[in-house]
Amino acid sequence: MLADAAITVLARSGSRGLTHRAVDAAAGLAEGTSSYYFRTRSALLQACVERLAARTLAEMTTGAAGPASVDGLVTACVAVLGHWLTHDHERLLARWELALESTRRPELGTALRDAGAGVRERVAATLADLGVDAPRRRADDLVACLDGLAFDQLAGAGRPARDADGLRASVTDLVRGFTATGD
Numbered sequence: 783m784l785a786d787a788a789i790t791v792l793a794r795s796g797s798r799g800l801t802h803r804a805v806d807a808a809a810g811l812a813e814g815t816s817s818y819y820f821r822t823r824s825a826l827l828q829a830c831v832e833r834l835a836a837r838t839l840a841e842m843t844t845g846a847a848g849p850a851s852v853d854g855l856v857t858a859c860v861a862v863l864g865h866w867l868t869h870d871h872e873r874l875l876a877r878w879e880l881a882l883e884s885t886r887r888p889e890l891g892t893a894l895r896d897a898g899a900g901v902r903e904r905v906a907a908t909l910a911d912l913g914v915d916a917p918r919r920r921a922d923d924l925v926a927c928l929d930g931l932a933f934d935q936l937a938g939a940g941r942p943a944r945d946a947d948g949l950r951a952s953v954t955d956l957v958r959g960f961t962a963t964g965d
Contacts, residue, residue, distance in 0.1 A: 784809055784816050785833035788826055792879045793872035800826065800879075827883065827890055834877055835897035839904065848908040855908060856957045859928060860950050867935055867949075874936055901925065914961050924960040931956065 787809035791800050802817040805826065809815070820826040841862060849855040866874055884891035906921035914920055931952055935944055944952060 784811075784819055785829040788816070788830050789833060789876040790872055792830060793875035797879045797883045802826065824887070824889065827880065827887070828893055830876060831880060831890070831893045831897050834873060834880075835900060837873070838901055842901065842904050848904075848911055850911075852912060852957060852961045855912065855961070856950070856954050859957055860953045863928065863932055863935075863953060864946065864949060867932060871936055874932055878933065878937070898925075909961065912961060913963070915963055920960045924956065927956050927960075928953070 784805060788800060788805045791804045791808050795804065800823070802820070802823075803813060805816040806813050816826065820829055849858050880890065880894060884894050902918075902921050902925050905925055906917045909917035909921055909924075934941060935949070
């Protein structure tokens, strides 16, 4: 609950707005509650990273072990990105705030890389199950490109937002490119 409130504060107020007092207010709790559980701002940032990673991994494990086809992977990626861009865009904004903050806090950068490794390992396993060559490398690049697509969609500089069909077409191109065999 506190980490979710901190994520909301990050998304709405940016990294500079993330204070224990702001988290307490967002959670509807007494002042001092978040500082009792997370003594420092660094601990609060770490809690955000861990909660975001846990939520993402939980979404990735919903249902079967993974998409059984490239089309299934496209559908899964479109569903997740579509959800994040419409109903859960605060998650993306908070993660990007954390990424920027990590450029000044090496320990936060390590936490983000460790959290992202779990997601990338899951994608690599899916690609390996689909028989894709170099699944680890392609997973790293696919995740980075999907993240860039989400950034462009939500915070892009001047490009018109893609509608649902445009998002599906872009994700299809990316996934098909990264799952092609014979390189």
